[in-house]
Amino acid sequence: MKVLCLWYATKDEITYIKAAMPAGTEVIAAEGEYLSRFDCTYSDVKHHVADADAIIALSVPEGALENAKKLKVFSWLHSGVDDLRLMGALSLFKQRGVKLTNIRGANAVAVAEQAMMFVLTLAKKTLLKHQKLLQRQKPFPLYADEYRSAMLHGRTIGIIGLGQIGSRIAKHAKGFDMHVLGVRRDSGKPVECVDSVHGIDELQSVLARSDYVVVAVPNTPETSQLLGNAEIGAMKPSAFLINISRGSVIREKPLYEALTSSRLRGYAADVWWHYGFGRAFPGASGSRLAVHQLPNVIGSEDQAANADGVLQRNIERGTQNLVEFATGKPLTREVSLELGY
Incomplete structure (x- = not known):
């Protein structure tokens, strides 16, 4: 052989x-x-x-x-x-x-840790406060909305996709005393550390209840464009969205509009969109709307498994x-x- x-x-x-x-x-x-x-x-x-x-x-x-x-x-x-x-x-x-x-x-542990890093970095405004430190400017006034951190304790996290990565994220979330909701195709199968498992038909309901949403579904024709206008619109304005699946799972324009109109608090991703429209329009990747440059967005580019x-x-x-x-x-x-x- x-x-x-x-x-x-x-x-x-x-x-x-x-x-x-x-x-x-x-x-x-x-x-x-x-x-x-x-x-x-x-x-x-x-x-x-x-x-x-x-x-x-x-x-x-x-x-x-x-x-x-x-x-x-x-x-x-x-x-x-x-x-x-x-x-x-x-x-x-x-x-x-x-x-x-x-x-x-094989990379489930590394990707799940990256997801929790995104959750914490968004919640604690890590990059903003680090920049303030470099400028020797203490955030002022104290407890102002633009500087106050969000909490994980007692909050609800919705995990879309409960495979090896999603189920490990659930375990990490429980370490922060979070209430965990999960969405998967087989809603009748319980998952350790997930308080309730829901079918894809209940996606909008789970999104509406979650303070943090982590997308961890496999990239298939069925999951492409899974989160669009209705789904993003169902989320709390105070919620954070994290994507460690594939860029195509989330529609770019509704996400951009929500992030720039205070209808979504923040976004983090290790994955971005790929554009390919035939030979006349060669493939490219990133964000044509420059989502990654928005002040309430953090990310990396396919680095979650680089560990x-x-x-x-x-x-x-x-x-x-x-x-x-x-x-x-x-x-x-x-x-x-x-x-x-």
Whole structure:
């Protein structure tokens, strides 16, 4: 079996994968000059993709999958597969009978911690007060609305999506004595640390009751544009909205209008919008309305999983996927090519 690593893997990483796989497995990786070792070019792997039985990847250069004619399993070192869907990989895998796996849950701890960092930073006006410190200006007058922190204790947090990330956020929230509401597809299944679980048909009701809302749903066609005019309009003007899912889950214009008209207190995100309208309008990302520049917005750009131990855990889970396939075991983290998760 030939395994191709679609990144410039270190010797230690290659050795780890080879040691985990059945005897006789060949493990190779991209070699060449690079700006980031996690982005490989097609020219550095084109002589390997044609006869690779398995690919484990952090990124996919254009042309690689089309020419991987012997490919049987693809281990994606990310949780979401929307990038693969956009490049047509899911339909290609379905056509060729290729198994797709991901590493869902590997970065759950890091992303949940990032979500709580956003909650606290918004509530405590951390950036504003730090800037005041740098300017040696003590916030004045004391207890004024523009300087007073919000509290978590006794407040309600609504978590939209109760997978491994959302359920961990619930545990963190309980540490701050918060009342936790959750929204998920299967509302009849209780979740630890969630006071009540609601179906998607109750989304607006949960939003209306929440002081903080964290969006942690998977990115699928069903969740795209999940929060629009009606949903954002249902939220309290004093509420904070946090998105650690995907930018497309929230409609940009209603969010912008709410943030600039005092109908929403603040917003934080690690994820932003991607625009792609065909070849005439090339894809781009960010916020065309400059949401990220608003004074009541904080964020990062796809940095929640950039934390200690995450890369190693990603490679471990990605390798486990390949081991399961090679030994004929059920694929623990197989992705449905129909559902996209």
